[in-house]
Amino acid sequence: MKEFAERLLDEMHRELSQLALNTTHELQRTEQSFQIAExxxxxxxxxxxxxxxxxxxxxxxxxKEIKPQFQRELIYYCELMYIDANKPVGSKKCMIKYYHQVMEQIQAFFGRNHLLYTYxxxxRSDQDELLYVRETDCVPLIPDYSLDFDSSFTTINSSKLGKIMAFERVCEYLTQTIQALEYGVPVIPEQKSKHLWTESKAALIELAYALHSRGAVNNGKCDVKAIINSLEQLFNVEVGNFYRTFQSMRIRKKNRTSFLDNLKLSLEKRMDETDLEY
Structure with missing residues (x-):
């Protein structure tokens, strides 16, 4: 299951990144991104x-970790289409007011679900069995509903977590849009790297921890999260819960650094082949 989901997630992110590079029309890109996520x-x-x-x-x-990543993309692009469809035609002041109202609605959702949001x-992981296991799914104190009714494919809190993650991204988008309107400049889309990470996410995490352990970035004055974020931006990839992956790597009995070991062998092979050419 994990291997299939990770391959599917990688493929989705790769398609989204390629679309962002090749499509300049914002609304068209949002609609096509939604279709990819769906x-x-x-x-x-x-x-x-x-x-x-x-x-x-x-x-x-x-x-807790796999399904919400898919749901985050789906809800994010759905919300962007909804925001654009309901955008008022009027002055800059009217537009800013509208975006602030959307932000307030999102903050209200965070407030209604503040316990899960804080968790x-x-x-935290101490309440995971209560929150993310179907048979023991925690019933919210305030009655709520979900569009995802299939009990074999959801828990209430898993669906809400995906929505929380999506709304965080929507808030970032709205903040940038409001600032652009207030300063009187057009919204400049985030510049995407043209490079795609084609190894596994675990391999990138392994590389990031090696760089951090070696102190190879900023003379060792850079935390591993910052290194991973930089690599994610450079290679258009999202690795998810890197700490959990690292712990899984750490407790392996064999091949704890398989990517780095193979990386070293590949470089030595290239050196040997280059020597033979001379």
Whole structure:
């Protein structure tokens, strides 16, 4: 399950990155991005239809870390289309007021779900079995509903987490848009790198931790999260919960640094082949 989901997630992010590079029309790019995310979610749901979790930890992994990443993209682009469709035609002041109203609605959602939001922001895991396992799904104190009614493919809090993650991105977009309007300049899309990471996400995490451990960035005065963020931007990839991946790598009995080991072998092979040419 994990391998399939990671490949699907990588493919989705790769398609989204390529679309961002090749499509300049903002509304068209948003609509096509939504279609890419929707297709990925449908493929994930089809795969999980007959899948049975082998442990509680595997179920938590899916509902806390895997599915919300797909849902974040789907909701994010859906919200951007909704915001644009309801955008008023009028003065700059009218536009700014509208975007602030949308921000207030999002903040109200965060407020209604402040316990889950705080739990997520703090990176906690002590209540995971209560929040992300279907049979013990925590019922909210305030009645709520979800458009995702398939009990085999959701927990209430997994769906809300995906929405929280999406709304955080929407807030970033709205903040940039408001600032651009206030300063009287057009919104400049984020410059995307043209490079794509084609190894596994675990490989990038392994590289980032090696650079951090070596003190190779800023004379060692740079935390691993900053290094990973830089690599993510450079290679158009999102690695997700890198700390959890690193812990999994750390407890391996063999091949704890398989990517770095193979990287060294590849470089030595190239050196040897270059020597033979001379």
């Amino acid at each position: 297709s990925a979610m449908q493929q994930l749901k089809a795969y999980m239809k007959d899948f049975e979790f082998q442990s509680v930890q595997e179920e938590i992994l899916f509902f 997520y922001r703090m990176g």
